Amino acid sequence: MPDPRILLGPGPSMADPRVLRAMSTPLLGQFDPEFTAIMNDVMELTRFAFETGNERAFPVSGTGRAALEAAITSIVEPGDRVIVGECGRFGLLLIEIAERCGAAVSAVRGAWGSVLDPDPIAAELRRAPTKLVAIVHGETSTGVLQPLEAIARVTHEHGALLMADCVVTLGGCEVAVDRWGVDVAVAGAQKCLSCPSGLSPLTYNARAEDAMRRRKTRIVSNYLDLGQLADYWSPARFNHHTAPTAMVYGLREALRAFHDEGRAARFTRHRLHGDALRAGLDALGLTIFGKEPAERRLAFLTPVVVPEGVDELRVRRRLIEDFGIEIGAAFGQLQGRIWRIGTMGYSASRRNVLLCLAALEHVLRGEGFRTHPSAGVDAARAHYRAAGV
Amino acid sequence: MPDPRILLGPGPSMADPRVLRAMSTPLLGQFDPEFTAIMNDVMELTRFAFETGNERAFPVSGTGRAALEAAITSIVEPGDRVIVGECGRFGLLLIEIAERCGAAVSAVRGAWGSVLDPDPIAAELRRAPTKLVAIVHGETSTGVLQPLEAIARVTHEHGALLMADCVVTLGGCEVAVDRWGVDVAVAGAQKCLSCPSGLSPLTYNARAEDAMRRRKTRIVSNYLDLGQLADYWSPARFNHHTAPTAMVYGLREALRAFHDEGRAARFTRHRLHGDALRAGLDALGLTIFGKEPAERRLAFLTPVVVPEGVDELRVRRRLIEDFGIEIGAAFGQLQGRIWRIGTMGYSASRRNVLLCLAALEHVLRGEGFRTHPSAGVDAARAHYRAAGV
Structure with a gap:
């Protein structure tokens, strides 16, 4: 048993004791009606957290990075153009993930410690057809909060999708996915939700889902294939991986604590x-x-x-x-x-x-x-x- | 709080109460010396479980399927030939994962409910140069246990690597990685280890590591890049994802329970x-x-x-x-x-x-x-x- 710590770093934050208690609940099978009811709770609370009416709102069974990769690899096909806004460490990560997926990445860079203007992103969008604009909502490496509405507007004017990395922001400040026009939003558990990391909520709208459906190539990942995950997190209960039951209990409790507060x-x-x-x-x-x-x-x-x-x-x-x-x-x-x-x-x-x-x-x-x-x-x-x- | 269940399905099994208690331990930062000491315990216990002296023995932050995909995607390059032995559901999964990675997959199929002979695998190895032979050690869908030694021998005669899916077997029967000549072995947490799923141990030897080093193309996944994960699970402590702390506590306790017994x-x-x-x-x-x-x-x-x-x-x-x-x-x-x-x-x-x-x-x-x-x-x-x- 390690010494207790006061965690005031960039994450993990201290887990809420009610979350830790929930994580020690005995396990259920993943098709047990009691467990699928808990999955439904998690989806509903995920919609609350992201302020969205999206049908697709569920966690990816991995850390925030897994959920970011799931979103990018499920939307982007090799050769697709992706614009990434970068003014910190996690912008660099989005660039790396998109490049590994085979995207043609255009980075719009800003000074670390500042936010990005929509204008250079708009200029980059005008240069060539673009599939996805990816941007960090809260840049954990520098402490800046990126306004998303204007970027969403210009992204949609050019027919692209906007993805926001909300790993650090969800549960700590407004993340108004529908109102701001964010097509895909990805969060983490171990920051403002105060849950151990390992299960990461995301949501995407019908436009993003349509882009996944219109792919011509197969998603290279099985584990991070959002189409399959969405079928699992749906009434179809399509069998995919074995749910990380304890993490599902923990995340539900963390989202409930958010809802209760x-x-x-x-x-x-x-x-x-x-x-x-x-x-x-x-x-x-x-x-x-x-x-x-x-x-x-x-x-x-x-x-x-x-x-x-x-x-x-x-x-x-x-x-x-x-x-x-x-x-x-x-x-x-x-x-x-x-x-x-x-x-x-x-x-x-x-x-x-x-x-x-x-x-x-x-x-x-x-x-x-x-x-x-x-x-x-x-x-x-x-x-x-x-x-x- | 759901009704308690007696779990006698194919997984999850009931979590050991000492594992559940460990999972409610308050969190530590991932570079805290107390946490890196726990990571070292997990690696040492993983070597015990797999009966191996491999330097690389650590968990992937996802379910068994994530660890299987990490192994395949980190070794196989697009166009590489992969032979998969298939006589059940999880053989089919290995085929799917390898195909998504761009492998040229040759399936050697057997009747569901039977094990595979090494002979047709040897015949397939003789047909063309092969990078990897992947086989399921315990086929959860049918209940058969695949002997691995003869297949390892023939695989090595043809210069290929042998990967074994030990998701269901680790902790329940012998998994003698070094003695049998298995180059890569992948396990699950929620079967015979009686830990909730979400963190999946694997191990690979120097031959497999060498194959990863000699790649000509970049691994498409960041999250499942075993080279980066190995650097994180090493004295270098290379920053990758935020460790799923509660799962690390739980897996350590599950492996300890195995070691104690x-x-x-x-x-x-x-x-x-x-x-x-x-x-x-x-x-x-x-x-x-x-x-x-x-x-x-x-x-x-x-x-x-x-x-x-x-x-x-x-x-x-x-x-x-x-x-x-x-x-x-x-x-x-x-x-x-x-x-x-x-x-x-x-x-x-x-x-x-x-x-x-x-x-x-x-x-x-x-x-x-x-x-x-x-x-x-x-x-x-x-x-x-x-x-x-």
């Missing part, structure tokens, strides 16, 4: 604790990475610039060894330059924010970084007080 | 309960499907011929509704003709065998099938008594 309350909670954290970090004299305004940043994932003279890795090690608190490192061009502090799902609480700020102050002082004693905790407490918490 | 004791237990069940079924006047001798049948999965005049589906429904006992239906050409009764992992117990026989007797009598009252239970009890249990 309600969208507005949940998004407000994520905003509140992220803002309190940032107030505290600011009072400690730390700088938040990136220049985008608040509405274009993730409320629940805060990128913090590592101050000059501070050992990035040693700070994380001391936080975990002395205080049992995990915060995140960074990828690629940002590696060693920023930390990423997540306040997602069950991790997003007043206590965790205050513990993190208190521990960070001590560790930074050990690195020779000067702060006013208790400034971080005091500022966060003041933020909570002002919010009436 | 010991190979010989575990295989003897599976044989004992299977034999007791079959003694009881025989005394009830039922016929076991297939003509292979006992050593070529799965001890822990018993295919039973549905008697004339008995409604196959109604029997299963009554077993589950009245007695909470799940037994399995069949696939393809055997659909409606046989039931499949699994006594795997934690499900393999004296109590479950006797409950199943008692319930089945009542349900069959309701279908007008004549049996001597208590004949099944009495025969199984006599079998246990003779075995000193």
Whole structure:
């Protein structure tokens, strides 16, 4: 039994205890009427989470990356043109997945830490017929939140489909698939849903399904063939893989917890604790990475610039060894330059924010970084007080 | 919370309660030293389970089908020749997966309910250069156990690799990867390991790894790219997907339970309960499907011929509704003709065998099938008594 941790990295977040309890429920066979009823619950709750009326709304039996690959490999045929918006690590992943599927990928790139304008995407769409535009809704590597409506509009004007990587956003902020015109949306379990990873919800509309039906070539993957998965997650109950029963129990409970809390309350909670954290970090004299305004940043994932003279890795090690608190490192061009502090799902609480700020102050002082004693905790407490918490 | 079930189908088996408890352990970050130590345990226990010294022995984050596809798609390049032995549903699956990967598949087919001779496979190997021979070790659809040594020998004589689908066999009978000369072996969690499905152990040797390294084309899948997964499950800790933490806890505990019980004791237990069940079924006047001798049948999965005049589906429904006992239906050409009764992992117990026989007797009598009252239970009890249990 490992030491308990306070997980404030970019994921996994702490699993909700009610999710963990659900995961230890004894198993059912996958065609047991009690189990197929649970599958129906999961689909209905997935529609709630994505704010969609799509018939197709079910989880892929793998991590977020599996669900992203399922969507791309099921829609794209070798030689199809795909435009990927890239301004972070997970944009690079979408490019890699699409290239492996044999797509002709056009990358529209932006600076890490910024969002992408629709204009260069529109320009790229005008250049040649395009099957799919893929974009990251919440870029976990930089903390930016990409607005999707304008990109959806221009994508549809050119007859393409829009796919959004909502791995980090679902359950933490609005993901209004139908209203925004997103054709395919893919999520993860271990971020704002506070479920262990291993089962990843997605949804797609009739346009995306039609594109899959009109394929001329067979999907190279059996495991990630969305057509077969949709038939399994349907009244036909077409036999595919053996359902990961414990994960299905866990995901249902995580989605129920989201539903019970309600969208507005949940998004407000994520905003509140992220803002309190940032107030505290600011009072400690730390700088938040990136220049985008608040509405274009993730409320629940805060990128913090590592101050000059501070050992990035040693700070994380001391936080975990002395205080049992995990915060995140960074990828690629940002590696060693920023930390990423997540306040997602069950991790997003007043206590965790205050513990993190208190521990960070001590560790930074050990690195020779000067702060006013208790400034971080005091500022966060003041933020909570002002919010009436 | 669903009604508890006695799971005696072809999988999932009942999860070991110690596995379910482990799955509700709070999460760790995937690069936390406590978590990487758990990953190391899983690899060491995977080597124990497969009786191998292979460096590569780790789970794929998906169900057995994902691990089978990972192995095939990572080894086979489009146009490579693959020979698949097929005498059941899961042979057909291997053919489908290999075809989707772009392989030129030669199927060597046998009657469902029989094992395959090495001779026609050898003849097929002589016809043209072959990259991979893929064969099902335990065919869950028919209950046959395929001997692998002779096929490994002939495969290697022709410079090909042998892959074995051990999804149903690992943890239930000998899977001696190194001694038999199996180059790639793939297992499942939810059969004789009694863990929920969702994480599937595999192992491959240096010859298979070398074949992956010598590829000229990129693996089409990112999620199932064994090279990347091996780098993640290695001291390099190459960042790939976010580990399905709860499943890793569960699989470790399932493999530990196997290790604690010991190979010989575990295989003897599976044989004992299977034999007791079959003694009881025989005394009830039922016929076991297939003509292979006992050593070529799965001890822990018993295919039973549905008697004339008995409604196959109604029997299963009554077993589950009245007695909470799940037994399995069949696939393809055997659909409606046989039931499949699994006594795997934690499900393999004296109590479950006797409950199943008692319930089945009542349900069959309701279908007008004549049996001597208590004949099944009495025969199984006599079998246990003779075995000193």
